[in-house]
Amino acid sequence: MHKIVNSLAVPRNLSVRLANCPADIAAAQRLRWEVFYRERGAISSGNVQMDCDPYDPVCDHLLVEDNALGTPKVVGTYRLLRQSIAAMREGFYSAGEYDLSPLSHSPGEQLELGRSCVASEYRDAGTIQLLWRGIATYLRQHQISTMFGCASFHGIDPDAHADTLSYLWHNHLAPQSLRARALEERYVDMARLPLGGYDPRQAMRKLPPLLKAYLRVGAQVGDGAVIDHQFNTVDVFIVMPVTEISERYTSRFGAAA
Numbered sequence: 001m002h003k004i005v006n007s008l009a010v011p012r013n014l015s016v017r018l019a020n021c022p023a024d025i026a027a028a029q030r031l032r033w034e035v036f037y038r039e040r041g042a043i044s045s046g047n048v049q050m051d052c053d054p055y056d057p058v059c060d061h062l063l064v065e066d067n068a069l070g071t072p073k074v075v076g077t078y079r080l081l082r083q084s085i086a087a088m089r090e091g092f093y094s095a096g097e098y099d100l101s102p103l104s105h106s107p108g109e110q111l112e113l114g115r116s117c118v119a120s121e122y123r124d125a126g127t128i129q130l131l132w133r134g135i136a137t138y139l140r141q142h143q144i145s146t147m148f149g150c151a152s153f154h155g156i157d158p159d160a161h162a163d164t165l166s167y168l169w170h171n172h173l174a175p176q177s178l179r180a181r182a183l184e185e186r187y188v189d190m191a192r193l194p195l196g197g198y199d200p201r202q203a204m205r206k207l208p209p210l211l212k213a214y215l216r217v218g219a220q221v222g223d224g225a226v227i228d229h230q231f232n233t234v235d236v237f238i239v240m241p242v243t244e245i246s247e248r249y250t251s252r253f254g255a256a257a
Contacts, residue, residue: 013068014075014126016134019061026050027074028061028115035117040154041232051115055081058089062134064118064127075122076131079115082142086112094150097226098180098237105177106241108145111138113238116210128213139242147240148180150226151211152233158225161234162192165225167203168236170195174220180237182224190225190236214238218245 019025032051036042042051056079064076086092092100092112103110113135118127138144153161169190173179182188207215222237 011068012066012122012126014064014066014130015072016062016064016130018134018138019063024063024074025056025061028063028077028079029056031074031077031119032115032117034119036231039120043230043232045230053093054090055079055093055114058085059114060138062131062138064122064130064134066122076118076127077115078113078131078135080135080138081112081114082144083110083112094148094180094237097150097186097228097235098182098222098224100148100180102177102179102181103146103148103239106146109143110146110148111142111144113147113149123209132213145242146178147242149238150235151208151214151238152228152231152235153208154233156227156229156232156234158188158227158234159192161206163198163203164206165190165234165236166193166198167200167207168221171200172215172219172221174222174239178220178239178241180222180239182222182226182237186224186226188225188227188234190221190223211236211238214240 019028029050029052033044033049036051037044037049058081060080060082062078062080063074065072066075067073081092083092093114094100094112116131118131135147139147153164155161158165204212217240219238219240222239224237226235227233228235
């Protein structure tokens with residue numbers, strides 16, 4: 001993957017690339033621990049300050065680095081798992097929360113997006129654009145037809161997100177052919193409020209930034225939310241057919257990649 005430098009981020013010197021060695025993956029795991037565990041209250045199962053699981057070794061890891069101080073510092077990351085790899089290994093991470101069988105009929109290579117995070121001081125348009133440009137390059141290189149994964153609300157009380165979950169259900173539900181459903185033992189009804197029982201504009205404003213970004217490029221949601229006690233989140237399934245990604249996304253990010 002070609003390195004993309006953000007020349008507008010001064011005094012930062014940001015670039016994006018794929019991890020190419022164990023040290024790169026470890027840097028991503030340390031950033032994930034800082035964001036998910038130290039900042040957002042995920043429950044750690046050990047003393048090592050790294051977020052690791054069995055999927056890491058078989059995934060590609062997209063890294064945004066700040067090179068301003070000479071030694072690259074990982075400030076943003078995404079974990080990418082292609083269907084062709086998942087089929088030979090552990091399967092998809094999302095299968096622990098959702099029945100992915102509807103997606104099995106989708107033609108072409110599929111890509112699971114996960115473990116997205118950005119260091120707090122770098123949460124701005126420049127860093128996010130680099131991540132998405134890196135993904136756009138990856139989509140072309142591997143001829144991805146469908147992207148999917150989970151997006152999260154902070155906290156494990158779905159009633160605290162009743163208006164936003166209901167808004168997603170009523171306005172962005174995926175068609176049956178792409179509608180992954182939460183596993184029965186983990187299923188949480190998203191339609192917690194009826195139409196007219198919440199302010200759609202207010203609900204849209206309250207959506208987490210990443211989820212809002214997904215919707216802007218044409219993402220849709222699956223059936224049912226899932227409570228992830230370890231990560232202190234309420235998760236929703238997101239699916240994005242690449243051919244249906246909005247033209248706005250293609251022109252803004254794809255061309256730049």
